[in-house]
Amino acid sequence: MSSEKETKTNNFWGNIFSRDKDTGAMSTSDFLENIPVFKELSRRERKRVAAIIYDRTYEPGEFMFEKEQPGAAMFMIKKGQVKIVAPSKQGSEIELATISDGQFVGELALLDDSPRSASAKAAAPTQALAFFRTDLNKLLDTEPVIASKILRELAIIIGKRLKATNEQLYGKDV
Amino acid sequence: MIRTEKSPAQKRRAYLLFGTFAAAFITVLVYLFVSLRPLLLPAVIGGLAAFISKPILDFLTKKHGMHRELGIFLILGLFIGIIAVVIYVVQSALPDERDKLLLRTRIQYKINERFVSFMGIDSTGEGNILYNFAGKDLAKALVSVNAKLTLSPHERDLFLSYAKGSGHNPPFDEKFMGYFQVNIANDQKRLAAPVSGDPEARSVPSEEEGQDAGESKIQLLAHVIETWILMPFVFLFLLADNGQIKRYLVGFVPNKYFEVTLIVMDKANDAIGNYLRGITLECSLVGLTFVFFLWIIGFEIKWAIIVGAIAGITTAIPIVGTIIGFIAGSGYAFLAEESCSFIPFFTANNLIIGVVLTVIIAHLLDNAVFQPIVLGGAVSLHPLVVITAIFGASLLFGPIGMLFAVPTIAILKVFFSTLFKELKAYSII
Numbered sequence: 001m002s003s004e005k006e007t008k009t010n011n012f013w014g015n016i017f018s019r020d021k022d023t024g025a026m027s028t029s030d031f032l033e034n035i036p037v038f039k040e041l042s043r044r045e046r047k048r049v050a051a052i053i054y055d056r057t058y059e060p061g062e063f064m065f066e067k068e069q070p071g072a073a074m075f076m077i078k079k080g081q082v083k084i085v086a087p088s089k090q091g092s093e094i095e096l097a098t099i100s101d102g103q104f105v106g107e108l109a110l111l112d113d114s115p116r117s118a119s120a121k122a123a124a125p126t127q128a129l130a131f132f133r134t135d136l137n138k139l140l141d142t143e144p145v146i147a148s149k150i151l152r153e154l155a156i157i158i159g160k161r162l163k164a165t166n167e168q169l170y171g172k173d174v
Numbered sequence: 175m176i177r178t179e180k181s182p183a184q185k186r187r188a189y190l191l192f193g194t195f196a197a198a199f200i201t202v203l204v205y206l207f208v209s210l211r212p213l214l215l216p217a218v219i220g221g222l223a224a225f226i227s228k229p230i231l232d233f234l235t236k237k238h239g240m241h242r243e244l245g246i247f248l249i250l251g252l253f254i255g256i257i258a259v260v261i262y263v264v265q266s267a268l269p270d271e272r273d274k275l276l277l278r279t280r281i282q283y284k285i286n287e288r289f290v291s292f293m294g295i296d297s298t299g300e301g302n303i304l305y306n307f308a309g310k311d312l313a314k315a316l317v318s319v320n321a322k323l324t325l326s327p328h329e330r331d332l333f334l335s336y337a338k339g340s341g342h343n344p345p346f347d348e349k350f351m352g353y354f355q356v357n358i359a360n361d362q363k364r365l366a367a368p369v370s371g372d373p374e375a376r377s378v379p380s381e382e383e384g385q386d387a388g389e390s391k392i393q394l395l396a397h398v399i400e401t402w403i404l405m406p407f408v409f410l411f412l413l414a415d416n417g418q419i420k421r422y423l424v425g426f427v428p429n430k431y432f433e434v435t436l437i438v439m440d441k442a443n444d445a446i447g448n449y450l451r452g453i454t455l456e457c458s459l460v461g462l463t464f465v466f467f468l469w470i471i472g473f474e475i476k477w478a479i480i481v482g483a484i485a486g487i488t489t490a491i492p493i494v495g496t497i498i499g500f501i502a503g504s505g506y507a508f509l510a511e512e513s514c515s516f517i518p519f520f521t522a523n524n525l526i527i528g529v530v531l532t533v534i535i536a537h538l539l540d541n542a543v544f545q546p547i548v549l550g551g552a553v554s555l556h557p558l559v560v561i562t563a564i565f566g567a568s569l570l571f572g573p574i575g576m577l578f579a580v581p582t583i584a585i586l587k588v589f590f591s592t593l594f595k596e597l598k599a600y601s602i603i
Contacts, residue, residue, distance in 0.1 A: 051416065051417070052417065054421065054424060054432075054436075055425075056429060056432060058429055062429050062430075063429070063430070064429070065433060066601075068601070069433070069599070069600050069601065070437075070599050070600065072433045072434075072436060072437050073433055073436070130432070130433075132436055132440075134436070134437070134440040141232075141236075142232055142236035142237075143236060
């Protein structure tokens with residue numbers, strides 16, 4: 001905990017020009033290599049993205065986001081466990097999925113601010129990274145190569161999920 | 175390192191601790207805000223300049239591949255260069271002792287001359303209808319103004335020595351000697367006149383009043399440097415910041431408000447940035463319009479630039495800005511002895527008509543072209559809010575407060591409208 005605080009303090013007060021030497025950003029950059037959305041990025045490009053990603057820590061029971069709220073960010077689980085839940089007609093929660101280390105959730109928020117289709121709730125102490133749509137949009141203006149690689153991977157992921165959904169609904173013959 | 179779940183007692187202690195620190199922090203902040211008020215303006219200007227310059231830095235570094243550090247120092251150099259040019263222009267326009275004496279003599283003469291001509295006062299002391307209506311009140315005010323402008327005996331001696339010419343200073347024009355003598359004659363009449371209600375009107379400035387305090391100039395310069403040295407540092411560090419400050423502050427936001435905070439910050443940042451860049455562009459365009467038309471009607475280019483700069487900067491104050499532009503322009507027109515107009519109609523005597531036309535053209539262009547194009551009506555404020563903000567800020571912070579009142583209100587409006595919209599969208603309120 002104290003080293004985390006120290007890194008945060010150094011990020012702020014440290015040499016304002018030496019962002020590449022930021023150790024926090026380096027570890028985030030390494031983590032991004034294993035996230036499918038960022039897998040096509042080079043090491044330098046991942047560092048660039050790591051610099052605009054936010055670190056968050058969630059206690060068990062805390063919501064990352066809630067159903068019907070406008071989507072703004074995609075969350076990647078660094079460590080911990082998150083349950084995807086939706087309210088049932090009876091008022092209780094239905095558990096739709098559980099995601100853990102190295103997985104991500106809420107990626108559709110990178111495309112638009114349509115309401116979330118389910119809630120994400122931490123099931124254990126969780127460290128997550130948040131990547132915001134507004135930052136992706138800024139990347140499109142300032143570093144279009146990086147942004148187009150991310151959007152291409154996102155399109156592939158969404159396409160695969162659509163196929164899987166079709167198969168579940170209509171069987172493999174469709 | 176992931177924390178284990180906190181107990182209710184731990185949470186209570188945490189709330190108490192953070193609450194105490196927050197209250198102490200706010201108290202210190204308010205105290206510093208009040209105590210360090212003189213530093214507020216340089217910090218605000220440095221911050222605004224950095225905010226406005228960010229897209230230029232992005233353009234240079236991201237789109238043209240310039241090294242970030244080089245881009246920052248290039249923009250810093252440009253910023254310092256602009257400040258240096260402004261200081262040089264202002265300093266060259268500021269009169270020295272010789273010019274001050276000449277200027278006071280000319281103003282005193284011109285005011286009395288224009289008053290007589292405007293009121294139609296003839297040799298018998300009778301005037302036109304305006305004189306009969308308000309002449310006596312205006313004459314009292316004129317006596318007070320004369321008392322302020324009158325040269326002390328020491329200054330009269332100085333004037334006469336400068337009039338002969340010395341070193342690289344040429345002698346004064348004969349007509350100014352004429353003005354000097356007419357002023358002395360008027361002063362003698364004023365002092366011999368029956369006692370008026372205002373004792374100040376009968377006074378002649380003392381020796382001390384007429385002399386500049388030489389040592390205070392160094393103190394003034396030191397004070398200015400001490401206060402304004404902050405501005406380039408604020409500008410540099412905010413321009414060089416690559417989101418670190420925002421990330422640091424967002425680190426303190428509870429998870430529940432994390433997404434909404436980022437959304438509000440981004441939307442408000444975009445809207446405020448667009449507004450500030452828009453208003454800077456609008457002020458520049460109005461200033462350039464003033465410079466161009468004043469130069470065409472016969473202003474000296476140096477004075478056209480100075481009046482244009484004043485009119486441009488004060489465009490940020492709706493309504494009042496136009497009036498200040500007019501006052502600055504008519505001040506020059508009032509004192510002009512000759513004009514070098516490109517339009518034959520304009521002479522030194524009717525230059526005020528040109529100033530009025532310039533103000534009207536600049537005002538129309540601003541309302542019909544500049545504002546719709548560069549601001550697009552994005553931040554519209556009710557006139558009553560504008561007037562209240564201007565007068566309120568002038569009472570609290572003086573003329574500088576007037577300048578920043580409307581942009582501040584506009585920024586707050588954008589921020590709070592975005593905040594409430596997003597808080598509703600996230601079902602927080």
